[in-house]
Amino acid sequence: MVEAHTADLHGETKRKHGDEKAVVNREYLDRLIERFKDLISEVKQVAYNQWVVVTDRENLPKLVLWWLEESGFPETQLSTMVATDERPINGKFSVTYWLSVNAKAGDIYVGIRSYLPPNDLWIHSVAEKHGGANWYEREIMDLLGIDVKNHPDPRKLVLPDDWPSCVYPLRKDFTYYDSPPGEKFYPYRKTGEKEVVVPYGPYHVALEEAAHFRLYVKGETIVDCDYRGFYAHRGIEKISEGRLTYEQVCYIAERICGICGTTHSTAYCEAVENAAGIEVPERAEYIRTIMLEIERLHSHLLNFGIACHLVGYDYGFMQAWRIREHVMWLAERLSGNRKTYGMLTIGGVRRDLLEYRKQLVQEVIHKINTEFRELVDKALSTRTFEKRLEGVGVLPYKVAKAWDVDGPLGRGSGRDFDVRRDHPYAAYKYLDFKVPVQKEGDVLARALVRIDEVFESTWILEQAIDEIPNGDIIAEYREIPPYLEGIGMTEAPRGENIHYVMTGENNRVYRYRARAATYNNLPAVPDMMRGNTIADAPLIVASIDPCYSCTERVQIVDVRSGKAKVLTEEEFNRLSIKASRRV
Amino acid sequence: MIEKVIYSVVAIIILAFLPPFLDGISRRIKAILQERQGPSVFQTYSDLSNLLSMESNMPTDRLGFVIAPYVAFAAALTAGLVLPFGDFVPIAFTGDIFVFLYVLAISSIAFMMAGFLVENTYANAGANREMMIILSIEPILGIALGVFALHTGSLSISGIATNLSLAPSVLLGMALFAYAVYTECAFIPFDVAEAETEILEGPLVEYSGRLFGIFKWAMLIKRVVLIWLFSAVLLFPTLGRVIDFTTPLGSAVMLLAQLFMLVVFYAMSAVIEATTGRMKIIQVIRQNTLVFGVGIVVLAIASMGW
Numbered sequence: 001m002v003e004a005h006t007a008d009l010h011g012e013t014k015r016k017h018g019d020e021k022a023v024v025n026r027e028y029l030d031r032l033i034e035r036f037k038d039l040i041s042e043v044k045q046v047a048y049n050q051w052v053v054v055t056d057r058e059n060l061p062k063l064v065l066w067w068l069e070e071s072g073f074p075e076t077q078l079s080t081m082v083a084t085d086e087r088p089i090n091g092k093f094s095v096t097y098w099l100s101v102n103a104k105a106g107d108i109y110v111g112i113r114s115y116l117p118p119n120d121l122w123i124h125s126v127a128e129k130h131g132g133a134n135w136y137e138r139e140i141m142d143l144l145g146i147d148v149k150n151h152p153d154p155r156k157l158v159l160p161d162d163w164p165s166c167v168y169p170l171r172k173d174f175t176y177y178d179s180p181p182g183e184k185f186y187p188y189r190k191t192g193e194k195e196v197v198v199p200y201g202p203y204h205v206a207l208e209e210a211a212h213f214r215l216y217v218k219g220e221t222i223v224d225c226d227y228r229g230f231y232a233h234r235g236i237e238k239i240s241e242g243r244l245t246y247e248q249v250c251y252i253a254e255r256i257c258g259i260c261g262t263t264h265s266t267a268y269c270e271a272v273e274n275a276a277g278i279e280v281p282e283r284a285e286y287i288r289t290i291m292l293e294i295e296r297l298h299s300h301l302l303n304f305g306i307a308c309h310l311v312g313y314d315y316g317f318m319q320a321w322r323i324r325e326h327v328m329w330l331a332e333r334l335s336g337n338r339k340t341y342g343m344l345t346i347g348g349v350r351r352d353l354l355e356y357r358k359q360l361v362q363e364v365i366h367k368i369n370t371e372f373r374e375l376v377d378k379a380l381s382t383r384t385f386e387k388r389l390e391g392v393g394v395l396p397y398k399v400a401k402a403w404d405v406d407g408p409l410g411r412g413s414g415r416d417f418d419v420r421r422d423h424p425y426a427a428y429k430y431l432d433f434k435v436p437v438q439k440e441g442d443v444l445a446r447a448l449v450r451i452d453e454v455f456e457s458t459w460i461l462e463q464a465i466d467e468i469p470n471g472d473i474i475a476e477y478r479e480i481p482p483y484l485e486g487i488g489m490t491e492a493p494r495g496e497n498i499h500y501v502m503t504g505e506n507n508r509v510y511r512y513r514a515r516a517a518t519y520n521n522l523p524a525v526p527d528m529m530r531g532n533t534i535a536d537a538p539l540i541v542a543s544i545d546p547c548y549s550c551t552e553r554v555q556i557v558d559v560r561s562g563k564a565k566v567l568t569e570e571e572f573n574r575l576s577i578k579a580s581r582r583v
Numbered sequence: 584m585i586e587k588v589i590y591s592v593v594a595i596i597i598l599a600f601l602p603p604f605l606d607g608i609s610r611r612i613k614a615i616l617q618e619r620q621g622p623s624v625f626q627t628y629s630d631l632s633n634l635l636s637m638e639s640n641m642p643t644d645r646l647g648f649v650i651a652p653y654v655a656f657a658a659a660l661t662a663g664l665v666l667p668f669g670d671f672v673p674i675a676f677t678g679d680i681f682v683f684l685y686v687l688a689i690s691s692i693a694f695m696m697a698g699f700l701v702e703n704t705y706a707n708a709g710a711n712r713e714m715m716i717i718l719s720i721e722p723i724l725g726i727a728l729g730v731f732a733l734h735t736g737s738l739s740i741s742g743i744a745t746n747l748s749l750a751p752s753v754l755l756g757m758a759l760f761a762y763a764v765y766t767e768c769a770f771i772p773f774d775v776a777e778a779e780t781e782i783l784e785g786p787l788v789e790y791s792g793r794l795f796g797i798f799k800w801a802m803l804i805k806r807v808v809l810i811w812l813f814s815a816v817l818l819f820p821t822l823g824r825v826i827d828f829t830t831p832l833g834s835a836v837m838l839l840a841q842l843f844m845l846v847v848f849y850a851m852s853a854v855i856e857a858t859t860g861r862m863k864i865i866q867v868i869r870q871n872t873l874v875f876g877v878g879i880v881v882l883a884i885a886s887m888g889w
Contacts, residue, residue, distance in 0.1 A: 312780065314617060322619075384859045388861070
């Protein structure tokens with residue numbers, strides 16, 4: 001029945017099989033070792049598909065750049081970078097670049113690591129030659145005070161404008177509730193001749209959250225763009241390391257994002273499971289997959305609606321959100337919540353999928369398949385809509401590769417890269433799906449990738465509902481041993497999410513690093529903006545489906561307004577510091 | 584005499600107090616098309632009365648900033664007064680067509696001026712866009728009216744409306760005129776000067792309270808004036824043939840027909856608005872230039888007497 005139903009929707013007689021899944025493949029690591037055997041001092045496996053290679057800091061950029069630029073491995077990616085204050089363990093700092101290979105070539109993550117003596121903290125910049133490392137290196141300068149030599153843009157990234165220099169919050173000797181006062185300053189790029197600054201943000205109707213794109217404009221054309229974000233940085237990692245247990249981090253990880261929370265909690269759980277070697281029961285894997293795909297559906301529908309709204313096509317906006325409502329309702333029936341499902345826990349899931357609710361999923365899938373297809377046909381035949389999307393915000397493949405962009409942004413620019421297929425997690429290894437890739441690299445290509453993914457998601461859901469096995473939904477595990485590490489990876493609706501966890505003592509995480517998809521995508525925005533007009537700017541930003549709080553790792557809280565009284569900025573800061581101490 | 588008073592009152596009501604209701608209808612239609620609840624048809628009255636009862640924030644102490652909304656309001660209303668309401672024209676004289684064009688342009692210019700008077704890049708960008716639109720659409724409006732004037736040999740709006748016949752050039756002129764009216768009304772896809780999601784309502788970004796309310800009201804009036812002119816140009820050569828609108832009854836029927844067409848055209852533009860996206864300013868200018876080229880051809884045809 002399921003097959004017949006997709007057949008008439010897609011006009012094919014029988015659904016073609018999707019792509020092959022990648023399998024764990026050590027070959028790439030062996031080639032790295034062979035090439036640099038004199039420079040590598042240690043190789044250790046940390047999880048089934050993860051290895052760490054230790055080298056000294058002089059050679060660190062050489063190895064990283066070889067993997068990313070010279071090796072010729074398919075779709076190499078700088079997946080994340082983690083710097084850790086390991087002084088309480090071994091008296092050193094460590095810096096690790098986590099690299100991966102994609103395009104179904106093999107499931108492997110390699111961390112290239114160097115240890116730094118605490119009194120002489122510096123590394124050579126990779127960002128000098130590979131743009132994708134830019135933000136990572138700026139972040140470790142901010143948070144751990146590791147000096148990155150020859151960095152092309154050593155300005156502040158994460159910390160607020162008024163954060164004092166020489167205070168590094170992610171060092172272990174900094175307590176999570178400290179908030180040192182400082183002076184406000186940020187060196188924006190200066191305006192050139194005949195350029196006008198159009199401040200797109202921090203507050204703008206077309207931005208869902210605070211972010212500041214400073215557009216340098218001549219007439220209507222954007223000549224350059226400067227970005228200042230992380231207004232929503234709340235230091236979730238520091239809180240996780242400082243005062244939460246493994247289980248609690250799971251929920252705060254989910255609250256990293258208001259839209260794709262489950263991918264974050266899944267990635268965190270996987271990281272702990274990978275580190276500690278916990279085997280998740282198959283039924284739990286399926287339930288995770290179902291929740292993740294439901295989340296992807298609602299996120300993609302939301303983004304499609306926003307894209308319509310930004311070009312003034314409100315018919316599409318309203319319809320997309322109406323269709324999305326089916327998904328929200330389904331999520332509520334399955335998990336009890338429209339959003340932030342709270343389903344994930346280390347070792348499995350917290351709620352079982354009841355038999356009779358399978359029917360609900362199938363009904364919703366059917367509705368989406370018909371109604372969304374209809375909407376897409378209407379939208380794409382609306383000339384003004386398509387004209388606004390076509391040829392706008394072009395990101396060529398080479399630039400996309402250089403910035404290590406991921407998700408629909410990367411796939412819209414021809415990067416054949418999807419974590420679900422290239423590093424199968426949860427139940428994706430058992431399921432059949434295709435990874436849509438477009439070559440044009442414009443806003444339209446990204447929209448088309450997302451549209452195709454909506455239909456792939458419904459297909460994945462159908463299979464998952466059909467094939468879900470019986471059994472436990474949570475694995476039992478004993479105490480998690482300290483100082484093990486692992487990364488968890490998921491394909492969020494926006495791209496690759498990588499969470500790194502190093503386990504610690506007393507049921508606490510020693511180091512937690514959450515890297516959201518948008519973290520790799522946002523640095524590419526200036527390249528997409530240049531040459532377009534200010535009318536396109538909101539559309540370009542929306543086309544990467546940015547998630548600022550993901551990137552900046554926050555939770556959003558309601559602030560109850562107090563009595564009306566005008567405070568100077570300094571007073572306000574002092575008050576906030578006092579208030580946060582109390583918490 | 585009493586008739587004239589009644590017609591004057593009706594004209595003022597149509598020009599000043601009907602536009603919010605038409606906007607309400609338009610919002611309702613959009614809501615139905617987008618399958619949502621939508622506000623009541625009287626919502627725009629509430630919005631305006633809310634705004635008008637509020638103090639305005641003053642981002643600048645320039646006088647022009649305060650005057651601009653009133654100028655726009657007065658200009659839009661005045662432009663409406665040279666149009667025919669049934670048999671009655673509140674202010675009629677030869678050459679009032681130029682007065683109409685100029686006075687209507689004043690309301691656009693007030694809008695533009697409002698944008699340039701504040702130090703806000705979004706307001707300036709909006710004002711720039713408004714200027715580009717005016718410069719590209721006014722010639723088309725001029726050509727369309729020129730075609731009519733050439734055809735009828737009259738320079739007054741009522742003269743044009745009553746003497747038009749349905750020659751090929753006039754029909755083409757009407758198509759041009761419809762396009763120009765729709766663009767001038769700043770309906771989507773031509774609302775680039777405001778473009779909420781791009782430049783935050785452009786010149787209106789710094790306005791609030793009473794001044795903002797007046798501006799909004801003026802823009803609604805301007806739309807009604809333009810569509811009223813269009814429906815007059817459309818109705819007099821067609822319906823005017825069938826009924827004798829110089830009699831009191833005929834005049835009343837004509838007025839009702841004009842009203843009906845006004846609502847119909849407003850509703851049609853709501854449908855277009857609900858189902859298209861906004862264009863970019865470059866695309867608008869390119870398209871207007873193309874239409875202008877077509878307009879020249881139409882003018883040539885008209886001058887040959889077809």
